[in-house]
Amino acid sequence: MDSELTAQTLERAALDLLERDGVLGGLNLREVADRAGVNRGLVYHYFGxxxxxxxxxxxxxxRERIAAIRLQDRPARFSSRVRHVLKGGVRYASAFRLAVLxxxxxxxxxRLMPDxxxxxxxxxxxxxxxxxxRDVDLVALHTALTSLSTGYVLARSRLAKEFGVGVRELDDRFIGLAERLCSAVDGPAEDPDGPSERTAGPSEESGKG
Incomplete structure (x- = not known):
């Protein structure tokens, strides 16, 4: 196994264990090494x-999350872009949990916003x-999206349990409301696919941009 592949395997193992045990479960480097199928000393060799x-x-x-999002077709309207961002956050929840850890x-x-x-x-x-x-504060807008994505991804499972609804159902309801609320920042430009639609700027990040 070459050095780059070994490092990737250790990183994947660490993320898998965090996903399984949760942030407060701690991260045992011996278990990371065992899961990756390498000697524990290699963890310190590659990462210190x-x-x-x-x-x-x-x-x-x-990096992988941003690259995957860029490959997707992004909605034109900013309010619809919020749906895209939040769904991306749910898909890559491990990055949010690791960032908060x-x-x-x-x-x-x-850096919570690498892009x-x-x-x-x-x-x-x-x-x-x-x-x-024109009157929208872009720094505040970007901050709002980052905060919204991070907070929801971290709390969604627990909130769904307390409300007594399915996580996927809560995703749909929350994202729908977020999209509705964020329609306030849509500009006046018309969507080429329809005279009543308004378009918005592409945020490449799903809460960590």
């Missing part, structure tokens, strides 16, 4: 520490084109 392993796993997870662990190098400059530039271009209302 538990925090470095988690940080590396997060970076890879976020590092944040609570005091990681000063963590920040690009996303802000795209939003700015769409605002200039009239696709997002």
């Amino acid at each position: 520490s538990r925090r470095d392993l988690l940080r590396s796993a997060l970076r890879r997870n976020v 590092l944040l609570l662990d005091g990681d000063t190098q963590l 920040l400059p690009r996303t802000q530039e795209l939003l700015r271009q769409d605002q200039e084109a009239g696709l997002i209302d």
Whole structure:
């Protein structure tokens, strides 16, 4: 097994264990090594520490998530884009949980919005084109999407249990309401597919941009 593949395998094992045991379950490096099928010493060889392993796993997870989202067709209207963002967050929930784990662990190098400059530039271009209302604060908008995605992904399973509804049902209801609320920032530009539709700027990130 080459070095790059070994590192990827260890990162995957760490994410799998976090998914299984939860954040407070801790991350046993010996178990990570066993799950990856490598010697425990290789964890320290490639990453140096538990925090470095988690940080590396997060970076890879976020890169893959952003790349996957970019391959998808994104809705034109900004309010519909929120649906796209939140669904992406649910699909890549492990990245959100890992980011929060590092944040609570005091990681000063963590970036909750790794694609920040690009996303802000795209939003700015769409605002200039009239696709997002001129008076919308783009920093606040981006912050709202990040907070909304992170908070919901972390709490959705527990909230569904307390409400006594299925997680998928809650996803649909929550995302539908979020889309409705965010229609307030849709600009006046018309959707080419229909005269009454308004379009919006492409946020490449699903809450971690």
